[in-house]
Amino acid sequence: MSSIAISGTSLPRTxxxxxxxxxxxxxxxxxxxxKDVSADHPTWCPGCGDFSVLALYxxxxxxxxxxxxxxxxxxxxxxxxxxxxFVQGHGAHFIHGRALPFASGVSISRPDLHVFxxxxxxxxxxxxxxxxxxxxxxxxxxxxxxxxxxxxxLTKKQTSPTSPIGFKSKTDVWGNFDRPINPMKQAISSGxxxxxxxxxxxxxxxxxxxxxxMDHNGFSFIECLSECVEFYEGAFDNSNPxxxxxxxxxxxxxxxxxxxxxxxxxxxxxxxxxxxxYKVDRPTKNENETKVISDHRAKVGNLADWQILQKSFDxxx
Amino acid sequence: MxxxxxxxxxxxxxxxxxxQVSEAVIRIAGNSQDGIQAIGGFxxxxxxxxxxxxxxxxxxxxxxxxxxxxxxxxxGSGEVLTAxxxxxxxxxxxQHSYESHLNSLKKGGIVxxxxxxxxxxxxxxxTTYRHIGxxxxxxxxxxxxxxxxxxxxxxxxxxxxxRMFDLNIQKLHRLLEERFGTKDPTxxxxxxxxxxxxxxxxxxxxxxxxxFTPGENKHGHQVVTSGNEALAxxxxxxxxxxxxxxxxxxxxxxxxxxxxELPKYGGSFIQxxxxxxxxSMAIGASYAGRVAVTGSSGPGISLKTEALGWAxxxxxxxxxxxxxxxxxxxxxxxxxxxxxxxxxCFGGHGDSPRVVLAPSSVEDCFYTAIEAVNxxxxxxxxxxxLTDQGIATRIEAFVEPNLQTLCQDISPDLSPxxxxxxxxxxxxxxxxxxxxxxxxxxxxxxxxxxxxxxxEMGHPTGSxxxxxxxxxxxxxxxxxxxxxxxxPKVFGSPEGQVLLVSWGSSQGPIQEAIKQARAAGEAxxxxxxKYLNPLPNGLENVFSGFRHIFVVxxxxxxxxxxxxxxxxxxARYCDPRIRGITKVDGLTWKVREILDAxxxxxx
Numbered sequence: 028m029s030s031i032a033i034s035g036t037s038l039p040r041t042x043x044x045x046x047x048x049x050x051x052x053x054x055x056x057x058x059x060x061x062k063d064v065s066a067d068h069p070t071w072c073p074g075c076g077d078f079s080v081l082a083l084y085x086x087x088x089x090x091x092x093x094x095x096x097x098x099x100x101x102x103x104x105x106x107x108x109x110x111x112x113f114v115q116g117h118g119a120h121f122i123h124g125r126a127l128p129f130a131s132g133v134s135i136s137r138p139d140l141h142v143f144x145x146x147x148x149x150x151x152x153x154x155x156x157x158x159x160x161x162x163x164x165x166x167x168x169x170x171x172x173x174x175x176x177x178x179x180x181l182t183k184k185q186t187s188p189t190s191p192i193g194f195k196s197k198t199d200v201w202g203n204f205d206r207p208i209n210p211m212k213q214a215i216s217s218g219x220x221x222x223x224x225x226x227x228x229x230x231x232x233x234x235x236x237x238x239x240x241m242d243h244n245g246f247s248f249i250e251c252l253s254e255c256v257e258f259y260e261g262a263f264d265n266s267n268p269x270x271x272x273x274x275x276x277x278x279x280x281x282x283x284x285x286x287x288x289x290x291x292x293x294x295x296x297x298x299x300x301x302x303x304x305y306k307v308d309r310p311t312k313n314e315n316e317t318k319v320i321s322d323h324r325a326k327v328g329n330l331a332d333w334q335i336l337q338k339s340f341d342x343x344x
Numbered sequence: 345m346x347x348x349x350x351x352x353x354x355x356x357x358x359x360x361x362x363x364q365v366s367e368a369v370i371r372i373a374g375n376s377q378d379g380i381q382a383i384g385g386f387x388x389x390x391x392x393x394x395x396x397x398x399x400x401x402x403x404x405x406x407x408x409x410x411x412x413x414x415x416x417x418x419x420g421s422g423e424v425l426t427a428x429x430x431x432x433x434x435x436x437x438x439q440h441s442y443e444s445h446l447n448s449l450k451k452g453g454i455v456x457x458x459x460x461x462x463x464x465x466x467x468x469x470x471t472t473y474r475h476i477g478x479x480x481x482x483x484x485x486x487x488x489x490x491x492x493x494x495x496x497x498x499x500x501x502x503x504x505x506x507r508m509f510d511l512n513i514q515k516l517h518r519l520l521e522e523r524f525g526t527k528d529p530t531x532x533x534x535x536x537x538x539x540x541x542x543x544x545x546x547x548x549x550x551x552x553x554x555x556f557t558p559g560e561n562k563h564g565h566q567v568v569t570s571g572n573e574a575l576a577x578x579x580x581x582x583x584x585x586x587x588x589x590x591x592x593x594x595x596x597x598x599x600x601x602x603x604x605e606l607p608k609y610g611g612s613f614i615q616x617x618x619x620x621x622x623x624s625m626a627i628g629a630s631y632a633g634r635v636a637v638t639g640s641s642g643p644g645i646s647l648k649t650e651a652l653g654w655a656x657x658x659x660x661x662x663x664x665x666x667x668x669x670x671x672x673x674x675x676x677x678x679x680x681x682x683x684x685x686x687x688x689c690f691g692g693h694g695d696s697p698r699v700v701l702a703p704s705s706v707e708d709c710f711y712t713a714i715e716a717v718n719x720x721x722x723x724x725x726x727x728x729x730l731t732d733q734g735i736a737t738r739i740e741a742f743v744e745p746n747l748q749t750l751c752q753d754i755s756p757d758l759s760p761x762x763x764x765x766x767x768x769x770x771x772x773x774x775x776x777x778x779x780x781x782x783x784x785x786x787x788x789x790x791x792x793x794x795x796x797x798x799x800e801m802g803h804p805t806g807s808x809x810x811x812x813x814x815x816x817x818x819x820x821x822x823x824x825x826x827x828x829x830x831x832p833k834v835f836g837s838p839e840g841q842v843l844l845v846s847w848g849s850s851q852g853p854i855q856e857a858i859k860q861a862r863a864a865g866e867a868x869x870x871x872x873x874k875y876l877n878p879l880p881n882g883l884e885n886v887f888s889g890f891r892h893i894f895v896v897x898x899x900x901x902x903x904x905x906x907x908x909x910x911x912x913x914x915a916r917y918c919d920p921r922i923r924g925i926t927k928v929d930g931l932t933w934k935v936r937e938i939l940d941a942x943x944x945x946x947x
Contacts, residue, residue: 031718032383033715033829035754047759047760050760050784066790097781115789120792120796122624122795125621128588128620128622129624129627130628133628135586135629136612136632158621251498307458316612324610330750333581335608335609336725339605343569343573
């Protein structure tokens, strides 16, 4: 006969200094300011586009009055994936390419949190490419911001899956000849229900996209061009009016529920359009799973967990 | 069958004699689509309902349909520890089944064959074994009204066996009703017709019928199930409400069951795009407040090791089920092997301490699952359950657990706290504890969980001093666990010539080998170790009582002549008496194999 040597008795919750404190009514709470939500000083190079995204994330939290404990910031590996350390809030710095499945586990089991995932083009489209497609198709509720610099920065200038043809890197000294991934097309064809594009040089637009993404019920994806001043300087000048480029917004007449129109928009050559390309409503994975649970719970009625399990054991007799 | 002396029926003209038996090993051989497992399952359940001990063994081909398949069931009135080295009865559906499995039948054993398919016999075999031919296929077709299909011949064969062993026909009828009763009524009718046709078939050529000695009702209610099922239900009892996985044999049963069952308890199991996503999603859910499960077999475990290292580094609790199969690479998907011990204990880059437990029986799968969850929570660590293909698929009867006392609620506490430091180096018990996201922290200082080396708040550091301190923290908490683990008890005398050390599903055959050796006057004892990483303290005291210590395991002897566990024990105890007995034929241990090897090494 078997037994259990290590019991499941109740455990202390946290380390030493954790004493319970009373709950706080929403009306007694002050909105968070930048100083409340900023943590470590970013390790990014001066001039990096990612600073802009971080600052606008703070602004989003402030503007939308997200409560401190409900902020959930997740990232994988890369320059931009250092993000959670710079945010004062519950954060997870996971392994390379797998931030989305990690965040999916959080999102499905904890619908009360705002799950934001930040990462780069290598994390999203190369090592994590499979997860990008599948998280999109499952429509798991979260916001995913990819800071696309079209180069591997943390490892110092190798070709990335979004590097344009001809881009010279340490791994393609003669110029890249592999066709780059088009993140917009990839997101649309994978079944993402919110697909938008922005660039770090237009802060108001970044914030507007983040807000719309956060309000979307489902998997919301933003490609944010974010210049790597160290290894791909000037990559996005053509979309920056201060550098002589042109910031072209998605045309007013574009139908964001038209998948083919979105696809055509995504096909335009650099610098392309900025704004929401595609947005539709489709039941989220979270909702579908919740429905399955409530259907099953209705069937088992008021039975305690052990009584439900007892029924299964009765069938083994 | 161990004894056959009592003739309870007077010898008449055609009346075969009836012998009392205390146990029987029945091997059923056919093809995978013949429903062989179903007959085995009926017999196992019947034994469970009759207070008899039962253990089964099966092989299924990994091909979709077709291919040889066997199911062996051992039913006994005493303690049954293995599915049996040799069969007493072979039920062969085809010529190939007959030919491949005749050598698993003991001399003088009975071969019951389908005379429609088995036609070639050597005179030698006919004298060595007792042959009984029945036109199973054509009689089945006849029983269900001549549709030309022999689907149902398994149930016909069950009827034959029921007649041969004088099994409780009321209980079998009830089992058939439970199995087929929910479908279209003609399905149950056909099954009953097949069964009754088999049962009523006059075993004209049978010289002997059998009757089991009644089992003692020593335990109360028995349940009959497989290791995979017991493990999955154990996870539910432990309070697990989230899991993620990817299909792979033989792990898939567990994910299928959890997918189906968890919603009743308010939980979900997600089928992911790949193995890496599934462990990542489970870690995410664990981090979100409640220990989650992932699992796999063979190659899937290799794929999960990077994320496992993250859980070890970030100190996030997690349960990983590894249903071991033959490796490496794709290996032998439907065969047994215990060759994942090294990857379970050490797999991954860097020093990444984790806990490894191995259940020894179907019953133990249930309890081990609960214990794994408890350890994962208490020590904030990944815990690997090393089960295997043998234990996963075999069916055993065991005493019904007390679910009311065993079921646990492990939902997260999200109430606010004043201050929090997850990787607190001054914590008195030295153990990291996380708070789930959603918990408000009074200081406004929130932690990051991370795979980078970190300070006490989880922020990255390159400090050599902190890396030393944090590495020690991750290691020492599991040394603390080792202190808490019970020292396993010696099976048999605490002193003697040979100590057979086992882990995982080999416990049964090894204990039976020890019993046989002791019966033959040899001073054999056994030590079964469930906690493999870290090891419990105090094993050296057990070892000191023996001249030879043989670690019996299903993996390769490696370059230096020791199996994986033997190598770990040698490294731990620097004891040259520790040697290995290994094999990799993809089958469970036969008692004879263990004894032959041990005796050869002590000669």
